[in-house]
Amino acid sequence: MGGRMAGIVLVTALVCVMAGCMKGQATSGTINTGTSTGTNTSGSTSSTASPNAVPTNTNSSSAPTTTSSPAASTTPSNTPTTAAGSQLPTNSTKPAPTSYAKESDAKKAIEQRAKETIQVLKEKDMDKLAALIHPKKGVQFSPYSHINVTSDIKVTGSGLAALWVNTSTAHWGEYDGSGDPIDLTFPDYWDKFVYNQDFAAAPQISYNVILGKGNMINNVFSIYPTSAFITVEYHFPGFDPQYQGMDWTSLRLVFENSGGSWYLVAVVHDQHTM
Numbered sequence: 001m002g003g004r005m006a007g008i009v010l011v012t013a014l015v016c017v018m019a020g021c022m023k024g025q026a027t028s029g030t031i032n033t034g035t036s037t038g039t040n041t042s043g044s045t046s047s048t049a050s051p052n053a054v055p056t057n058t059n060s061s062s063a064p065t066t067t068s069s070p071a072a073s074t075t076p077s078n079t080p081t082t083a084a085g086s087q088l089p090t091n092s093t094k095p096a097p098t099s100y101a102k103e104s105d106a107k108k109a110i111e112q113r114a115k116e117t118i119q120v121l122k123e124k125d126m127d128k129l130a131a132l133i134h135p136k137k138g139v140q141f142s143p144y145s146h147i148n149v150t151s152d153i154k155v156t157g158s159g160l161a162a163l164w165v166n167t168s169t170a171h172w173g174e175y176d177g178s179g180d181p182i183d184l185t186f187p188d189y190w191d192k193f194v195y196n197q198d199f200a201a202a203p204q205i206s207y208n209v210i211l212g213k214g215n216m217i218n219n220v221f222s223i224y225p226t227s228a229f230i231t232v233e234y235h236f237p238g239f240d241p242q243y244q245g246m247d248w249t250s251l252r253l254v255f256e257n258s259g260g261s262w263y264l265v266a267v268v269h270d271q272h273t274m
Helices: 002-027 103-123 126-132 157-165 186-193
Strands: 139-142 153-155 170-174 181-184 204-207 229-236 249-258 261-271
Touching (some): 153 157, 153 170, 181 186, 229 261
Antiparallel strands (some): 139 153, 249 261
């Protein structure tokens, strides 16, 4: 009996010892919350923590970062563009003048046509002259600087040749001073009031500028303004010194542009008048 009790006590003591050891082992495990690393020999996992680390958000539902671009300039451009937005080529052609009052502009526009016309007048070539006359208005002939639009004779290009060979006289106006009628055939009028001098060799030529000036009112720019017409004057300032320039004479050819070409619309003779 005594021996059995001793055995029970021994077993109980062993159980208590074993329970105390296990409790000690459980409480002796290390949890690393600092920066040091350690090996847990009792089976616990070692961890390393960074106290100052910023946690990384790995949530895929977070809003993506957007980069804003600067606003486009709204300053208007004076450069013409097409409907697709491409730039149109710049027209470098100098625009034509709206008026030929400036002599240099008038000369540039008409010089070659004027040379051609004065040569045709010198040659008395009616066929070539017909092609130079305005196709609708014809050409007006005036014996003096004061143009009379109601009485001055107008001839169409197609009528030139017939008038040239016509032996009948026509009334071209009145002589200055006497007032007598200027009744002449076309060739006779030509020799006296068109090509009475070699104007193709005139020493002075002007473009929309009056050179010869007498007592008669010159209304060429009133009838044929420089905004639409060019008047080319071929001028001889005089021939005999004893007349002190009073024997001057001029021939004025007036041109108008039609359909991109310049045509003769008036032949105006001028000379010293009383």
